[in-house]
Amino acid sequence: MKSILLINPWIYDFAAYDFWIKPIGLLYIASILRNNGYDVQLLDCLNSAHPDLISDTHISIPRKRYAGHGKFPKETVPRPYPLKDILRNYSRYGISPRIFMNELEYRRKPDLIFITSMMTYWYPGVHEAIRLVKKVMPDVPVVLGGNYVTLCRDHASSLGADVTVSGEGERQLLPLLKALLGDNLSDLPDSDHLDSYPYPAFDLLSLKDQVPILTSRGCPYRCSYCASHLIFDSFRRRDPIRVAEEIFFWITSFGTKHFSFYDDALLVNPEELAIPMLMEIIKRQLPCQFHCPNGLHLNEITAHMSRLMFQAGFKTIRFGFETSNEILQLKTGSKVTNEQLREAVTHLTHAGYQPRDIGVYVLCGLPGQTAEDVRESIEYVKFCGARPIIAEYSPIPGTSLWDTSVKASPYDLVREPLFHNNSLLPCQSEKLTFSMYQELKLMTRSV
Template sequence: MQFKDWVNDDIKKVLLVEPNFPIPNKSRNHSNFLPIGLLKIAAYFKDKPVDVKLIRFEEKNKDFGQTTFDFAPEDEYKPDIIFVTSIFTYWSEYVKNAVFYYKNKFKDVPIIVGGVYASLMPDHCLKYTKCDDVIQGPIDEVERLIPDYSLVDVDYQIIHTSRGCIRQCGFCGTYIIEPEWKCKKSIKDEIIKKRLIFYDNNLLANPHIEDILKELIELKKDKKINYLESQSGFDGRILRKKPHLAKLLKDAGFKNPKIAWDYGIKQAKSIKQQIDLLISAGFTAKEISVFMIYNYELTYEEMEEKRVKCAEWGVQITDCRYRPLNQTFDYYSSYKTKGQTEKDYHIHTEAGWTDSKVRKFRRNIRRHNICMRHEVDYHSTILERKKVPQDKAKEYREMNYDEAKKYLPDAWSPYEFHDASQQDYFKMKN
């Protein structure tokens, strides 16, 4: 069934549910994970005699495989329909738990699940969560609406200038979720906040992007906007064909530009050209970030070669650990002291990845980014954790890597290739 088949004049109360996803940095209003679909559904009902509530569902206790819930705000609120959002397929358990709770609480109320997981794996979602229906892809009836931001406390606005993507990358499900390439010619009438986060999967591919960027430049001059960021990276292949777009992006006020380096070291020349275009437009190297997907088809060794290149260019790295599009669980933990296995999360063994290599590469990226951001020659966990007296620490920080490694056995250079078997941490000698 479609969204329109579930909504009618009999609906007077609507409950919108965002499951308890393990969102990084614990911010429920993280700009990369805002439940924009739910907010658009809320906007659909805004001018109707319908009471809409948004719930950030919380799992309070989990013990011995039994999940119990302690949740009261909607106790006196019985909805006529419930919409639950989903994000990644590997967070499907959180969707299931939310549906389970509301199915038991409101036994005769239909529960509809939408979002990424529901769109990529509709049959699995329907069977696994036991919801009443699944909606795939964007909802036509709400797509053009401005989300109802009154339900969340944010100082930014989510914008789409396009849906879909002109590419069909094997690790990305956009072409499945949004198979039709749709583009807007203008967005100026949609803007209600000064900070904008673009959710386009390929912003520069919009054939009207120049007109849109010129709109944004004028809005910036009029002080109607003051911050722009693209959630996805800029398509460097388009940037090379249309280098003038880099200056338009800078003039419009885009921050933290990102480009993707999806494939092998042979792409280095092309990636460097893309970075140079952004720098020539006025962006600094350290504010540029390169998307790199690891635990995928390239080996640890080739990924490390790519990382070293990024260090030479002075740019940061936005790393993404690969999970298959049909992966329904992910229990990776950065806090595990013992190694995890494929029973815990996807490890791309075909390309030689292991749990230890995944962790090693993640540590390399973290230290790399610290060095790039602060424009320093090396990283030391000993200094970061303040394990030496302040006067000594100041002295060491003024040293270059070759000098510092004489005193700091854990000194780590971003410009060197680090073998996967190389020991990471050392203890200070007495």
């Protein structure tokens, strides 16, 4: 039986927090590969529960919070050269390279290695994983995929992987396995029908008290700052009852109590998916809670929807509002209006949510944006009775706001993905400086 090793690489950043991050794309691929007769292993660099972490005394190991979210283990590391002037601690989040190397040496040598990637500016973690793998197993082909590759293909091609794959990985498996191992896959899902996919291989994770659920891929909107349409070919959804069945399956298989929705558009056209799914969850009285770290659509929040979410156990609810500036709303995609935020908060509070439960994202650092604009947006969210949460803008190649961002930024965004990092406030200007941003952050703390 041929063996394939899947690697979820480290995060390298100034700050990182585990909002239910799991390598779900890689775990879907794991299940498909298993169905085709491969032995599949996972090396998860972000595994906070790795038993050997305890012996790495230089790594701080925080406790996870009740719902499976929390800080990652981390170790401060030197900043990469392009960030040398940013006088802040920079860290590697996850297990140590020592544990990584031990894992590689202890495991059966694979026939092929897949490495995934997430944010473009986290590529140092990908680079390090490829470097170490090539040191131990120089003759095993390495395939690199994921969001960073999709968004920065040329840059990703320079990191040492044998093959880079952009877009949805499942669609590429057939030609990849043929070219690299001479194999023919016979059991492949129909990527246009998400319910034909096997469940992700969550059994490969150390911690299963919390798992993510995907009910869809993509988003029908085209917000100017968002990469959803670049990462997913089209907007596709699952059958809502099949989603409830999957949740039930994880509860009974692993005793999972917390589920995070990774969707970009969970609530869009709610009669198609969200409403029947929530009603099924309520009917089955599933003993669990749900968390939505990706911004939900405020314009879909009605009194009925709010009651269903509350009854079904939606605990962490976050919404994409971005700005109260109506001109900016129109320019960036018109996904929500000020009035819709106000009405949504009223419905949610009537359903039982407290103001502090209703987290509303406010974008900060769009090209040309002023501190005053962000301040007004924060004030408006508070006025509506919700909790503003600043989301720092990260420029993404290929989005319609990219060219404007490149012109507005003091950093070389085109040549260096490290400068896409939202912690830098990459499109800051004299109208919105870093110190103004820190004052705006303080405004959100007082809620």
